[in-house]
Every structure is written in structure tokens, then in C-alpha cells.
Amino acid sequence: MAAERHYVTALRAAASVGDPVVGANALAFWAVQQYSTGNPRGAIDLIEAALSQAPRIGSARMTAMLHARACRAHAHAGDTRAADRSANADTYARVADPACVYWFNLSETHQLLGSSALNLGNPRQALRHFQDAATAHHSEGEANDGDAFPCGHATYLARLAEVHLDLGDINAAVDTAHTAVARMGASPPHAAPAP
Known part of the structure; x- marks a missing residue:
């Protein structure tokens, strides 16, 4: 699938320059594509990989966005308990954040x-x-x-x-x-x- 090739390219580019923000953001949007096309387990794996980068990024807004995406992936998988764990609106805060999460x-x-x-x-x-x-x-x-x-x-x-x-x-x-x-x-x- 063409979309997946673009996501892989974005991840390689992010890794080559050591940019965890671009990597996490690409993983988050790839996860949306996955759960929207019937692969919630794949989306969960991608979001977990993105969340592993959250401590390096240090952005409460991006972390909250990733948790919300995880909630959506778990919801698509029908896992209420995991969705509830991910549904953490309290992680949201206005701090200096990467430009790519302006919308969140x-x-x-x-x-x-x-x-x-x-x-x-x-x-x-x-x-x-x-x-x-x-x-x-x-x-x-x-x-x-x-x-x-x-x-x-x-x-x-x-x-x-x-x-x-x-x-x-x-x-x-x-x-x-x-x-x-x-x-x-x-x-x-x-x-x-x-x-």
C-alpha cells in the first residue's frame, strides 16, 4: 500500500536525523490509517512505539495526543479496559510543544x-x-x-x-x-x- 511506504520513508528519515518528534507523529498518523482500515492491533503496536518516544520528546500535548490515539485504537479493537486506561485527558497541558501538534x-x-x-x-x-x-x-x-x-x-x-x-x-x-x-x-x- 502506498500510504505505508510513505510512513516507512518518514520513519527512516526521522531515524536518520535522530528526530523523535517526526517519528512519533508519523507513527500516530500511520496508526489512524491502520485502525481506519480494519487493523486495530497494528495501530496499537504503532502507538506503543510512538509512546516509547514520548519521554525523549517531553511534550505533554504530544503525549496526550498519543494516548488519545491509543484510546481510539483500543476502541476499534473493542477493548474497553485498555481504551479506558489510554483515555487520559489530564495529561494535556499547554507547554512548549512541537509544531506538528498545533491542532491537538x-x-x-x-x-x-x-x-x-x-x-x-x-x-x-x-x-x-x-x-x-x-x-x-x-x-x-x-x-x-x-x-x-x-x-x-x-x-x-x-x-x-x-x-x-x-x-x-x-x-x-x-x-x-x-x-x-x-x-x-x-x-x-x-x-x-x-x-
């Missing part, structure tokens, strides 16, 4: 944990995390708002719509799905007029 903040942490809870069949926990993500976003003016990252925002709105469906709140699911579609620049479909 407390709101994103809760979005990832909410997505993991959704994968594990716990929509109430997912809803709490999505609500915490919105609170963090509004209270801290964090960077992953819908205007700056419309695709990411729409993705999480789609997951929130799925949570509402799982909880039986059809109206909230439809409203949230329409907002997701609008975030992507499309007009949501209009309901058919009542007969």
Missing part, C-alpha cells in the same frame, strides 16, 4: 475520547465527551473550530448525530447531521412538505 487541544482530546466511547457502544459517555469538547472549545477559544477545520468539525458532528441516534433522539440527530452537511459547504436536504 483539550477539545480535540474529548472529541477523540467521545469517538472511542461511540466505537465501544457507550453513547452516553460519548455524549458527555462531545459536550466537554464543546465546553473546552468555547471556554478556551481553541483552534479546532468549524471555520478553521470544517472537515474535522463536520466529522465530529456526524459522530454526534450517531450518538443522538443511538440514544433515540431522532430530532437532535437530524439537526446535527444537517449542521454537519452545512459545515462542509453543502445545503442540507429539506424535509418534504407534510401531506
Whole structure:
């Protein structure tokens, strides 16, 4: 697969210059590719390798991002206990961090944990995390708002719509799905007029 060849190239380049940040970041995104294509065990192995570099990097933000990615990988594998161990939003802190983790903040942490809870069949926990993500976003003016990252925002709105469906709140699911579609620049479909 072409993506894997690029990740291997990135890892070799990082190793050749002794850059643990680039290596850990490449491993983290390779893990996303792995769990998104049905290989959560491979994703877990990649994240564990990235986490082994965290002490050398010394970035609380990057460490938190790696733990959130581990949570997602364990959730895709259906391992609630391991996902819960990895779900550690308290590791997040604002410190001097590598530029490659500019996008990761407390709101994103809760979005990832909410997505993991959704994968594990716990929509109430997912809803709490999505609500915490919105609170963090509004209270801290964090960077992953819908205007700056419309695709990411729409993705999480789609997951929130799925949570509402799982909880039986059809109206909230439809409203949230329409907002997701609008975030992507499309007009949501209009309901058919009542007969």
C-alpha cells in the first residue's frame, strides 16, 4: 500500500536525523490509517512505539495526543479496559510543544475520547465527551473550530448525530447531521412538505 511506504520513508528519515518528534507523529498518523482500515492491533503496536518516544520528546500535548490515539485504537479493537486506561485527558497541558501538534487541544482530546466511547457502544459517555469538547472549545477559544477545520468539525458532528441516534433522539440527530452537511459547504436536504 502506498500510504505505508510513505510512513516507512518518514520513519527512516526521522531515524536518520535522530528526530523523535517526526517519528512519533508519523507513527500516530500511520496508526489512524491502520485502525481506519480494519487493523486495530497494528495501530496499537504503532502507538506503543510512538509512546516509547514520548519521554525523549517531553511534550505533554504530544503525549496526550498519543494516548488519545491509543484510546481510539483500543476502541476499534473493542477493548474497553485498555481504551479506558489510554483515555487520559489530564495529561494535556499547554507547554512548549512541537509544531506538528498545533491542532491537538483539550477539545480535540474529548472529541477523540467521545469517538472511542461511540466505537465501544457507550453513547452516553460519548455524549458527555462531545459536550466537554464543546465546553473546552468555547471556554478556551481553541483552534479546532468549524471555520478553521470544517472537515474535522463536520466529522465530529456526524459522530454526534450517531450518538443522538443511538440514544433515540431522532430530532437532535437530524439537526446535527444537517449542521454537519452545512459545515462542509453543502445545503442540507429539506424535509418534504407534510401531506
